[in-house]
Amino acid sequence: MLNAQEKISQIQQQLNQYNHEYYVLDQPTVPDVEYDRLMNELIALETANPSLKTLDSPSQKVGGQALKSFSQVTHQLPMLSLDNVFSLEDFHAFVKRVKDRLNNTKALTFCAEPKLDGLAVSLRYEQGQLVQAATRGDGSVGENITTNIRTIKSIPLKLMGVPGKDFPAIVEVRGEVFMPKASFNALNELAKKRGEKGFANPRNAAAGSLRQLDSKITAKRNLAFYAYSLGFVGEVTFADAGGSETIDNLDLTDTFFANSHHQRLCQIKALGLPMCPEVRLLDTEQACDAFYQDILAKRNGLSYEIDGTVLKVDDISLQKRLGFVARAPRWAIAYKFPAEEELTTVDDVEFQV
């Protein structure tokens, strides 16, 4: 029998290996459901033995390290992950935690979104022009994939209707790059015809396609994008104070964007970025559950892969009061669908079509 310390370090080692296979190699060897089971076991052990929880535990970290074959981008604001729940009971427990923290007994309004199964990217616009795009990486440092992002037709190279010189110089938009099911099926069909191996699922196909060194390959993969939040919005000024450079980040988000997450998404859409048409503003927990059931029923008919819903406290000032824990915001939760399938046996092998 292993003691708690030994068990924790055994699970951490196993999860670190799965993370490397999934985030760095885009080649998972276990189904997500097995990964999630192991992660929950680790969290339960760490909760029962808080002195054994370390900052470098996979339970405290976001994603995986950026590939060295790309130049690195340090995110001006970190890109976090999401905490998960898998049952209505756990979703209610999440809402209770939020209300307790806010000392609030009134109903909360939620922005309800499908959980898109692709990979997170941050798009940086300066003076309305797309100047940089980066993957999430480990949350602090991602890969510079600007050239590849420029091949995605639905991502504007220039923001629409930027209202004059008063508009913030820098606007970062975050969202998910994904491969629509039709493109994924066509890609794997072509691979089969050529006797090559395809991708295990649309998420791996999107990640593998976006992290290509040759952007001509990315261009052929028909990737798509939906925006779901803002990153840094404002101005950065550099000054030379007696020989040492000072940097001032002037945050203008609240000046130009609404105090509602849902309204912010509509503002991002008005700038020309695609927003998922299933996003809803809901004002009860019951409505969130009905949304989950509705999206679950629609899942197979949607043209893109999803693995749950994301429910976000809509009021930005409440989001700020709630803040973050190590790897995820306290104001949002991924309410995930039950596992649909085990990992397919198709190996994720790069091929050039």
Ligand code: NAD
């Ligand atoms: P996650 O997928 O659990 O949740 C966070 C991510 O959701 C965000 O970074 C964003 O990319 C995405 N997202 C989609 N729709 C969104 C929306 N509307 N709003 C906000 N974010 C949205 O995140 P993760 O930390 O990248 O990965 C953890 C999950 O990945 C695990 O739970 C597991 O299922 C899977 N995983 C599997 C393996 C494996 O070996 N099979 C390894 C590592 C991770």
